[in-house]
Amino acid sequence: DIVMTQSPDSLAVSLGERATINCKSSQSVFSSPNNKNYLAWYQQKPGQPPRLLIYWASTRESGVPDRFSGSGSGTDFTLTINSLQAEDVALYYCQSYYSSTFTFGPGTKVDIK
Amino acid sequence: QVQLVESGGGLVKPGGSLRLSCAASGFKFSDYYMSWIRQAPGKGLEWVSYISSSGTATLYADSVRGRFTISRDNARNSLYMQMNNLRAEDTAVYYCVRTLWDAFDIWGQGTMVTVSS
Numbered sequence: 001d002i003v004m005t006q007s008p009d010s011l012a013v014s015l016g017e018r019a020t021i022n023c024k025s026s027q028s029v030f031s032s033p034n035n036k037n038y039l040a041w042y043q044q045k046p047g048q049p050p051r052l053l054i055y056w057a058s059t060r061e062s063g064v065p066d067r068f069s070g071s072g073s074g075t076d077f078t079l080t081i082n083s084l085q086a087e088d089v090a091l092y093y094c095q096s097y098y099s100s101t102f103t104f105g106p107g108t109k110v111d112i113k
Numbered sequence: 114q115v116q117l118v119e120s121g122g123g124l125v126k127p128g129g130s131l132r133l134s135c136a137a138s139g140f141k142f143s144d145y146y147m148s149w150i151r152q153a154p155g156k157g158l159e160w161v162s163y164i165s166s167s168g169t170a171t172l173y174a175d176s177v178r179g180r181f182t183i184s185r186d187n188a189r190n191s192l193y194m195q196m197n198n199l200r201a202e203d204t205a206v207y208y209c210v211r212t213l214w215d216a217f218d219i220w221g222q223g224t225m226v227t228v229s230s
Contacts, residue, residue: 040216049220097215100172102160
């Protein structure tokens with residue numbers, strides 16, 4: 001089974017600064033037939049369901065602010081939040097689709113320094 | 114607007130059964146795959162099951178295969194999860210989620226399932 005890891009477990013960033021979250025999969029999630037990485041990112045605030053931010057590793061979901069960006073390919077991926085805002089305090093999860101199974105990372109908590 | 118509303122959660126004893134429902138609105142339900150995803154208290158997210166748009170194909174996580182059954186009624190814009198032989202480790206918030214090929218774009222607010230004697 002594929003295993004997703006995230007680093008760091010938590011981070012605190014000053015308002016207006018950049019936050020970077022890493023996600024690593026134990027297997028490549030790149031699909032050569034359609035040239036896509038099956039890797040998504042979600043934001044979850046307390047008491048709320050997760051919200052899709054990024055899919056196909058780097059495609060921003062409609063309505064997501066452009067300070068959120070995703071990058072990476074194969075097994076290593078990054079979510080970057082540029083110019084962190086107070087409303088970005090949340091848990092962030094990566095998620096892969098591989099061999100008919102969906103797997104989430106353990107999550108990274110982002111706070112304000 | 115696009116909306117998913119779960120119902121059917123509650124307290125059940127180990128070994129018991131529960132049926133979750135999800136009412137969809139604001140989009141053409143029959144065009145989309147759908148999933149159930151759960152989150153144990155204070156824990157991360159776990160995909161449980163998905164069903165194809167027509168209902169003919171289903172997938173399950175190893176942790177629930179053989180105990181849970183996902184189904185849908187496209188005429189009623191509804192998704193279901195029949196949960197049998199429930200265990201303490203099934204305690205979680207269960208989310209109904211619209212499913213793209215490889216990601217989840219619309220989530221319900223969730224329904225809490227507690228398995229305890």
